[in-house]
Amino acid sequence: GENVEQHPSTLSVQEGDSAVIKCTYSDSASNYFPWYKQELGKGPQLIIDIRSNVGEKKDQRIAVTLNKTAKHFSLHITETQPEDSAVYFCAASIEGNTPLVFGKGTRLSVIA
Amino acid sequence: KAGVTQTPRYLIKTRGQQVTLSCSPISGHRSVSWYQQTPGQGLQFLFEYFSETQRNKGNFPGRFSGRQFSNSRSEMNVSTLELGDSALYLCASSLELNSPLHFGNGTRLTVT
Numbered sequence: 001g002e003n004v005e006q007h008p009s010t011l012s013v014q015e016g017d018s019a020v021i022k023c024t025y026s027d028s029a030s031n032y033f034p035w036y037k038q039e040l041g042k043g044p045q046l047i048i049d050i051r052s053n054v055g056e057k058k059d060q061r062i063a064v065t066l067n068k069t070a071k072h073f074s075l076h077i078t079e080t081q082p083e084d085s086a087v088y089f090c091a092a093s094i095e096g097n098t099p100l101v102f103g104k105g106t107r108l109s110v111i112a
Numbered sequence: 113k114a115g116v117t118q119t120p121r122y123l124i125k126t127r128g129q130q131v132t133l134s135c136s137p138i139s140g141h142r143s144v145s146w147y148q149q150t151p152g153q154g155l156q157f158l159f160e161y162f163s164e165t166q167r168n169k170g171n172f173p174g175r176f177s178g179r180q181f182s183n184s185r186s187e188m189n190v191s192t193l194e195l196g197d198s199a200l201y202l203c204a205s206s207l208e209l210n211s212p213l214h215f216g217n218g219t220r221l222t223v224t
Contacts, residue, residue, distance in 0.1 A: 032210075034212060034213070036215075041217070042217050043116070043202050043204075043215035043216050043217045043218050044155070044202070044215045045215070046212050046213065046214065049212060089154075089155065095210045096208075096209040096210030097209075098168070099145060099157040099160055099168050099170070100145075100157070100213060101157070102147075102154055102155040103154070104154045105154060
């Protein structure tokens, strides 16, 4: 089955700097890659997703890139703000077929 | 539109008891998935339901069961509780099988 590795497990950045979180997946058939943000006491919230027919997707300060050949995808957050502090999860699946498999998460701390 | 609603938010049970958790999906969503979240194992898939049928099941013992009703609401049951069942149980819904998952805030189960 699918296996998703995520790193780093913790990341501290200064406010205004960029943050990058990387994930690798094992199943070459996976075609859907969402990213979730989880704040304390809440469930994960979808922040951006990408499908395998696209190499990059951007939404304001957030962007995701996908390299199908290397089987890895990354989340980029620019101009970080204190409210970006949270745990971020990547996931992978064969859309509409297999359940999402999640990485172990990255705790991002943005220092003001 | 209201999000995914999970009840109760917190539960404390004793080893050997059973428990039922409830999930109301976003209005119009037909698919419901359940995940167990623990600090050590992260987010692990339990089950997925669509139109009252279980489509996928994760690698959990038979003590874990679930169901979906005709109004798309879902319940999961854990019998003969063990200390290791202590976790945050997350329910997520999606419009269709190939639509993004939206999570509730979870039920925090503590087994003593």
